[in-house]
Structures are given as C-alpha cells and as structure tokens.
Amino acid sequence: MGLRFLFFALALLGVYLIVRHFWRQKRQIDRGSKQVKSVDSVQCAYCGLHLPKVEAMSDDSRYYCSKAHLKAAKEDKS
Numbered sequence: 739m740g741l742r743f744l745f746f747a748l749a750l751l752g753v754y755l756i757v758r759h760f761w762r763q764k765r766q767i768d769r770g771s772k773q774v775k776s777v778d779s780v781q782c783a784y785c786g787l788h789l790p791k792v793e794a795m796s797d798d799s800r801y802y803c804s805k806a807h808l809k810a811a812k813e814d815k816s
Contacts, residue, residue: 784811 778791783800784807794801795808802808 782807784808 779788780791780794780801781788782794782803784802787803789803791801794803795805796802797808797812800811802811
C-alpha cells in the first residue's frame, strides 16, 4: 500500500511540474510580445537598403548606409 501511494504521489508531482513548465513558458511568450520596441528606419539614398536611423549617415536630408555610399553619391552629383 505504501508503494502505491509513493508511485501515485510521484505521478502527481510529475504532472504538476509539466503543467507548471508550459504555463510559465506561455507567460514568458506573452510578456515578450508586448515588449517589442519600434525603431525609426531610413532608406539608403544610394542602394536602397533599409537600416535604423541611428546607424545611418546623413547628408542634407538624405541617409546613407556607409561612408562609401555617401562618398559615391557625392561623386555622382559632381
């Protein structure tokens, strides 16, 4: 009788741990989806690549993805 009780208690503990694992995992996914940050992005005037505005290089009101494209665009204007 004692062995049956021990087996039953271990089975209940296993089910509890599995349910708790999936419940916590679902809560973390729900929290993560609400914490998405948006970033202002711009398009390189030379090649068309989209990149974050903080990483872009600007000249007048145009943005470029690299110094090489900024230089190439200035050379094309001349």
